[in-house]
Amino acid sequence: MSVLVFAEHDNNQLKADTLKTVAAAQAMGGEIHLLVAGHNCQAVADAASKVNGVAKVLVADNAAYEHQLAENVSLLVTELAADYDHIVATALTTGKNFMPRVAALLDVAQISDIIAVESSDTFVRPIYAGNAIATVQSLDSKKVITVRPTGFDAVATDGSAEVVALDKATDAGTSSHVNDELSVSERPDLGAASVVISGGRGMQNGDNFKLLDGIADKLGAAIGASRAAVDAGFVPNDMQVGQTGKIVAPDLYIAVGISGAIQHLAGMKDSKIIVAINKDAEAPIFQVADYGIVADLFDALPELESKL
Amino acid sequence: MKVLVPIKRVIDYNVKVRVKADNSNVDLANVKMAINPFCEIAVEEAVRLKEAGTATEVIAVSIGDKSCQEQLRTALALGADRAIQIDTDQNLDSLHVAKLLQKVVEEEQPQLVILGKQSIDSDNNQTGQMLAALTGMAQGTFASAVNVDGEKVNVTREVDGGLQTVALNLPAIVTTDLRLNEPRYASLPNIMKAKRKPLAVKPAADFGLDLTARTTLLKVTPPAERQAGIVVESIDELVEKLKNEAKVIS
Ligand SMILES: Cc1cc2nc3c(=O)[nH]c(=O)nc-3n(C[C@H](O)[C@H](O)[C@H](O)COP(=O)(O)OP(=O)(O)OC[C@H]3O[C@@H](n4cnc5c(N)ncnc54)[C@H](O)[C@@H]3O)c2cc1C
Numbered sequence: 001m002s003v004l005v006f007a008e009h010d011n012n013q014l015k016a017d018t019l020k021t022v023a024a025a026q027a028m029g030g031e032i033h034l035l036v037a038g039h040n041c042q043a044v045a046d047a048a049s050k051v052n053g054v055a056k057v058l059v060a061d062n063a064a065y066e067h068q069l070a071e072n073v074s075l076l077v078t079e080l081a082a083d084y085d086h087i088v089a090t091a092l093t094t095g096k097n098f099m100p101r102v103a104a105l106l107d108v109a110q111i112s113d114i115i116a117v118e119s120s121d122t123f124v125r126p127i128y129a130g131n132a133i134a135t136v137q138s139l140d141s142k143k144v145i146t147v148r149p150t151g152f153d154a155v156a157t158d159g160s161a162e163v164v165a166l167d168k169a170t171d172a173g174t175s176s177h178v179n180d181e182l183s184v185s186e187r188p189d190l191g192a193a194s195v196v197i198s199g200g201r202g203m204q205n206g207d208n209f210k211l212l213d214g215i216a217d218k219l220g221a222a223i224g225a226s227r228a229a230v231d232a233g234f235v236p237n238d239m240q241v242g243q244t245g246k247i248v249a250p251d252l253y254i255a256v257g258i259s260g261a262i263q264h265l266a267g268m269k270d271s272k273i274i275v276a277i278n279k280d281a282e283a284p285i286f287q288v289a290d291y292g293i294v295a296d297l298f299d300a301l302p303e304l305e306s307k308l
Numbered sequence: 309m310k311v312l313v314p315i316k317r318v319i320d321y322n323v324k325v326r327v328k329a330d331n332s333n334v335d336l337a338n339v340k341m342a343i344n345p346f347c348e349i350a351v352e353e354a355v356r357l358k359e360a361g362t363a364t365e366v367i368a369v370s371i372g373d374k375s376c377q378e379q380l381r382t383a384l385a386l387g388a389d390r391a392i393q394i395d396t397d398q399n400l401d402s403l404h405v406a407k408l409l410q411k412v413v414e415e416e417q418p419q420l421v422i423l424g425k426q427s428i429d430s431d432n433n434q435t436g437q438m439l440a441a442l443t444g445m446a447q448g449t450f451a452s453a454v455n456v457d458g459e460k461v462n463v464t465r466e467v468d469g470g471l472q473t474v475a476l477n478l479p480a481i482v483t484t485d486l487r488l489n490e491p492r493y494a495s496l497p498n499i500m501k502a503k504r505k506p507l508a509v510k511p512a513a514d515f516g517l518d519l520t521a522r523t524t525l526l527k528v529t530p531p532a533e534r535q536a537g538i539v540v541e542s543i544d545e546l547v548e549k550l551k552n553e554a555k556v557i558s
Contacts, residue, residue: 010469069474070437071446093467097449100402100437109401109522112432122526127431128325132334135526174446174480178462178473195556219557227486237452237466237487244346244426244486246468252556262324263428269534273554275546281539290537291549303543308557 001030001120004058004080006089006099007048011038011066014047016192019154021090022053024147026155027117028086031055034161035080037073039066045163052159060166067177068094074101075170081106081142085120091146092191099146108140115151129243129266149191150249150270183236190241193222195252196268198241199234200226202257202278202297206234211297212256214305224248224268226258242267257297260285277301309419309456309478311354311363314409314439315347315383317376318429327530334528343379346424348386349484352491353454354422355387362456363420365389369412371405373397377507384502385494391505396512396519402430404519406438411515413443418479420461425450425483436483446476452487 003025008015018034025032034048037060048057058080064072077098081087087102089095091113103110115133116124122137123145190196197212197219209223216223224241225234241248243266253271258264260276260283268274269288276289277300286292293300319325320340328335343351357363368383370376371394380391394408413421426433440447448454448463452471455462456478464473466485494502512519540546550557 067472067474070440070449074441093450093465096433097437097447100434101441101447103434104403104406104438104441107403109403110432110434110438111523112434126531127528128319128334128429129431130531131325132327133529133531135528137524137526139522139524172444172446174444174477176475178475180470180472182470231486236470237485238468238470243428243431252550252554263321269531273550273556274534274537275550286539287536288534290554291546292537292539293541293543293546294539295543300543304546307543307547 003086004084009044017149020149020152023152064171070098071172078105103144195221197254198224200258201228312418350422402434440481450485
């Protein structure tokens with residue numbers, strides 16, 4: 001038995017969530033190989049070799065993989081899949097993009113977004129925006145799986161795996177990268193932060209999100225948002241927390257001017273402590289909040305910042 | 309060019325689903341059903357391409373029992389030209405849905421297939437990508453902008469770090485994200501007109517595919533319920549609780 005894990009990275013840094021996906025892979029059983037597919041990605045390969053539990057790091061460094069286009073990466077992973085029982089990626093936008101292609105090319109079903117491993121063929125995953133938890137058994141000989149990072153604890157990074165360079169250049173020739181418009185932020189990643197403060201429609205405009213900055217600075221927090229705040233153009237799409245955005249489970253989640261729709265709760269209700277600031281005492285967010293305060297956010301936020 | 313829009317009938321997004329007492333599945337008896345919101349965005353995008361003169365025909369297709377004709381009529385009311393129901397009462401894996409859609413693609417030869425990025429019931433986020441692999445097409449998933457430009461389509465995608473734009477050879481697959489457009493409401497005259505638009509029914513069995521299940525749903529349980537906490541009276545009290553009771557700030 002062996003497991004191929006796809007490493008999440010941007011050619012410079014190995015994403016910390018990969019350490020959680022490796023933890024999930026350990027529960028599936030067998031030798032773990034970590035695939036680094038990218039271009040000029042030696043730094044990632046070095047970091048990958050230190051991930052505990054990994055026996056071998058496979059590095060496919062080629063221009064065809066620079067932007068991890070699904071068409072090209074899926075061909076690579078499908079080729080490599082012959083040697084593995086489990087093919088595993090993190091359920092972030094890269095993995096979500098190419099993994100179902102791999103599954104279809106291998107003619108197997110994919111099990112998406114698992115939060116627990118029951119056995120080598122049985123997995124637990126949320127459905128219906130997390131309002132039900134399904135236990136699913138795969139009947140295929142190969143398992144193609146994406147892992148929700150919040151379900152697993154990261155493995156340590158004091159290992160020393162062998163690094164093997166692959167000579168691959170699978171280019172489907174059907175797609176090309178045009179450009180990226182990436183958000184730049186000094187703050188921690190939403191997925192990695194131990195404190196997240198999110199604003200909703202109640203923030204009224206993008207400028208008012210500055211009211212969250214001082215608090216985020218003091219708490220080392222990442223800043224998130226509801227869909228309504230993103231749709232209204234207050235903040236960029238990569239800040240959306242929820243069923244169809246980012247899934248977070250920090251130690252502390254502060255929801256400000258967010259009503260608590262099921263789609264939003266799906267992305268944050270596994271947080272350890274939830275705080276809600278909302279002027280409507282009936283808002284559903286209070287049903288999941290450990291600490292709620294019924295207040296106008298324009299009064300509450302400056303006061304909170306000053307008292308931290 | 310033809311645009312194919314596969315759509316799914318799902319629980320209405322406002323409904324909080326309940327798990328059956330025997331833990332066999334969720335309980336959908338007497339629950340309000342609707343077109344999956346991401347599929348609705350896909351229909352809207354296709355109709356806009358037609359209105360812009362880029363698309364010539366919009367075909368909606370759904371796989372399910374007779375009840376999904378209701379959602380196909382919704383798509384027709386929103387502006388699709390005709391509809392296909394692939395009839396089955398089996399609960400199919402996304403792989404099978406993609407294989408059935410592949411057959412439709414072979415028959416209809418669309419230049420663009422627009423699907424929702426995920427359905428809000430199974431939350432799988434698979435079908436579009438699988439269809440792309442099976443047909444050998446390129447894919448632009450989680451799209452917030454779609455621009456057809458000659459033999460190519462440029463798709464701006466919502467990714468973890470922000471936005472990414474890719475150029476895809478046509479024919480191609482697009483899956484929609486929330487910001488792609490805001491679907492219109494169907495007008496009463498259009499709802500009436502939709503009743504007379506063609507809707508073909510084809511049994512899934514006629515496609516000659518092996519649709520044996522690849523997964524078994526062993527059980528479905530409710531999630532751990534969070535206990536509602538307390539309402540604090542002041543910011544001072546909140547800070548005190550976070551420090552001394554929850555110990556999440558120092
Ligand atoms: C297919 C689909 C997918 C979706 N995916 C997501 C998702 O991933 N993430 C997500 O968040 N949503 C998602 N949604 C949207 C979701 O259903 C809600 O519409 C959305 O979460 C509402 O955002 P909100 O709470 O900011 O806005 P609202 O529901 O409008 O709530 C605003 C809140 O702010 C409070 N407020 C207003 N002014 C003040 C003030 N001055 N002080 C204090 N409080 C104030 C109000 O009392 C209210 O409770 C999705 C919906 C669909 C259909």
